[in-house]
Amino acid sequence: MQNDEEYLKLLERAYILLPETATITVRFVPPKIKSQIQGKNTVILNISEVSKLINRDADLLVKYLLKELATSGMFDGNHLILKGNFRQEQIQRKFENFLYDYVICPSCGKPDTKLIKEGRIFLLKCDACGSRNPIGLAKFARKITEGKIKEGDILKVYISRLNEQGDGIAEHSGYTVIIPGAKDGEVVKVKVKKIENNKIYAEIIERQKV
Numbered sequence: 001m002q003n004d005e006e007y008l009k010l011l012e013r014a015y016i017l018l019p020e021t022a023t024i025t026v027r028f029v030p031p032k033i034k035s036q037i038q039g040k041n042t043v044i045l046n047i048s049e050v051s052k053l054i055n056r057d058a059d060l061l062v063k064y065l066l067k068e069l070a071t072s073g074m075f076d077g078n079h080l081i082l083k084g085n086f087r088q089e090q091i092q093r094k095f096e097n098f099l100y101d102y103v104i105c106p107s108c109g110k111p112d113t114k115l116i117k118e119g120r121i122f123l124l125k126c127d128a129c130g131s132r133n134p135i136g137l138a139k140f141a142r143k144i145t146e147g148k149i150k151e152g153d154i155l156k157v158y159i160s161r162l163n164e165q166g167d168g169i170a171e172h173s174g175y176t177v178i179i180p181g182a183k184d185g186e187v188v189k190v191k192v193k194k195i196e197n198n199k200i201y202a203e204i205i206e207r208q209k210v
């Protein structure tokens, strides 16, 4: 290297040549809800732990779960005791919906967001991409599309994990979308091939740069 200036120029050029995705290093894995059925109740053991991980108020998450599971409950600051029996997967699905409504940035799919209030509107402000979106957008979309998605529809989804077969898994409008060949953490446009109960089988038609 002849001098510092030349080195910096070289670095700059190398950075420009990097594909946009090369700057993404950490992938978001939704935390797992731990629950236990006790008699007529269900106890969620890690509400405060999980709330800290997603950087949201535990009370907000509790309120959401009670409403979505249509039950009452008691939160002692640590455990949430729900009236009635609920399977872990059932609670996990509601929790992941919460992530899409209140945590994950709809623009870039990352969870590094803050809830801010502007006038009477709550916004999701993303530290990763800088975008601001009103909360409740995802929820609204889910409400109007529930039961209305059909074969051949095109969806835009965020791959939040892979299943045991290595297929990409996304949550959309209350459905679990299974997409062979999709990579963890990417945003893809997919075509719906088959719908079974709450599962959608889909194929990639376009990959999106994040």
Ligand SMILES: [Zn+2]
Pocket: 105, 106, 107, 108, 109, 110, 126, 127, 128, 129, 130, 131
């Ligand atoms: Zn973002």
